[in-house]
Amino acid sequence: MSYQWPLDARELFGERYAQMVNTGLPVADVDAVRGAVTDMWARGPGGWVPEWSELASGYAAAGAHQLAALAYGWAKFPTLADEAKREALAKQLEQYELAAPHFGxxxxxxxxxxxxxxxxxxxxxxxxxxxxxxxxxxxxxxxxxxxxxxxxxxxxxxxxxxxxxxxxxxxxxxxxxxxxxxxxxxxxxxxxxxxxxxxxxxxxxxxxxxxxxxxxxxxxxxxxxxxxxxxxxxxxxxxxxxxxxAPTHFGMDGIVGNALGFDHRPTPGELSSPFAAFxxxxxxxxxxxxxxxxxxxxxxxxxxxxxxxxxxxxxxxxxxxxxxxxxxxxxxxxxxxxxxxxxxxxxxxxxxxxxxx
CATH class of the missing domain: 3.40.50.1820 (Alpha/Beta hydrolase fold, catalytic domain)
Structure with missing residues (x-):
């Protein structure tokens, strides 16, 4: 079960930029994707998954499988809310396993x-x-x-x-x-x-x-x-x-709602009850x-x-x-x-x- 919800891609870049570059992706490449993304859920140009996936496929073609795995990881971020995100996760695993022989x-x-x-x-x-x-x-x-x-x-x-x-x-x-x-x-x-x-x-x-x-x-x-x-x-x-x-910052309500197994965007009341049980x-x-x-x-x-x-x-x-x-x-x-x-x-x-x- 999963669902999409209103999510501002610009806010995600603002919050996660340090994480994106500190995990190994080149700053220039992250900046290029940041400049290209205009919508979280769009399936074409400007969409979060397509833009990150284009970067990842370029790495993969060059044999930079670990970088490709990282980029596909951001393509499926922050949760598997639709088929495009699930496809990105599958490609991340594929590239990760190709990179494995070169791990330290x-x-x-x-x-x-x-x-x-x-x-x-x-x-x-x-x-x-x-x-x-x-x-x-x-x-x-x-x-x-x-x-x-x-x-x-x-x-x-x-x-x-x-x-x-x-x-x-x-x-x-x-x-x-x-x-x-x-x-x-x-x-x-x-x-x-x-x-x-x-x-x-x-x-x-x-x-x-x-x-x-x-x-x-x-x-x-x-x-x-x-x-x-x-x-x-x-x-x-x-x-x-x-x-x-219920959590509210940077789309966390939707991230947590998906993790809890909701198939629709829950109201704050629907989310608060199972969340409190933790x-x-x-x-x-x-x-x-x-x-x-x-x-x-x-x-x-x-x-x-x-x-x-x-x-x-x-x-x-x-x-x-x-x-x-x-x-x-x-x-x-x-x-x-x-x-x-x-x-x-x-x-x-x-x-x-x-x-x-």
Missing amino acids: VEFRREVLELPYKDGSTTVPVHLLAPFELPADRPVVIASGGVDSWKMDMHAVLELLAVRLRVRVVAFDIPGTGESSVPMTPDGGAEIVGGLIAHARTLGNGVVGHVGISMGGYFSARSGLAGDVDAAVDLGGPAEYAFTRG SLRPLLDQDRNAPMLVVNGADDVHVPQEDTLVFEGRRDTEVALIPDTGHCAVSKFPEVLPVIVEWLGRTLDNAPAKRRR
Whole structure:
């Protein structure tokens, strides 16, 4: 189920420009697409998907498959609201797999069958690991959020694998990307639980969870529940973002509505009720969390500061609210990523022996 909704392409460029160029696309190429796009949903010249896809096809023809995958990733952004977006995702995967032999890490794609409600669901995952990684190393499961998915986050995931000397299992959170089920709090947690159990069989039994944006919600949830040995929440909503009403900025209401499985543009009331069910308050009231690192930008328009600061004072928890930057501290990512790497490496290596298998 999916739907289109009014969305100003110029606003998206304004909000995401830093992310577009910081993930590896040449500034001149991004600027050219920005100048050409006039409409989010148009299927011809000036349309978001056609203009980004033209850039991507040029990269593909030149054999620059990783750049093509990045550009097709922006073509399908921010969600799979129509057939054109779904076609762009399929082409992104095609180019990503063509680029894989040239990655700086070993790469393998698997499709897992994980427990879901009364049955199961397929979950495609990408495994990235340093070459000749010893078998007795930790594993990190990782995801982006509702609009930036596992292939979009490749550079960060590869860096985590190399710097930490771990195997990274990358996935799309429910309701996004290659997921075939809607995003719900309990259903999503069940799928993440299945991923954690699988990850414990791939290394020494120690598992960390890194989540970015809405993925940070799920990593915070697994950390608060004590299901992993370390959890990093970068820019994830926790409580206040869910209870203050439906999201509104930069088309986020439509992005979230699609992820939740609506087949029409929901009213604020229709969106607020399922959104409120995500609140982590029941877990925040407990005291059994794994070691956690919670980070966000102080100027985030999507996630209020309270959703970061609510973790202050918890045992085994470090909190950082970065000034002068917004959602997921993206404009200061070169400063934030080393903090994440240092904390996660230290925490995984010091994980209690009883959790190792």
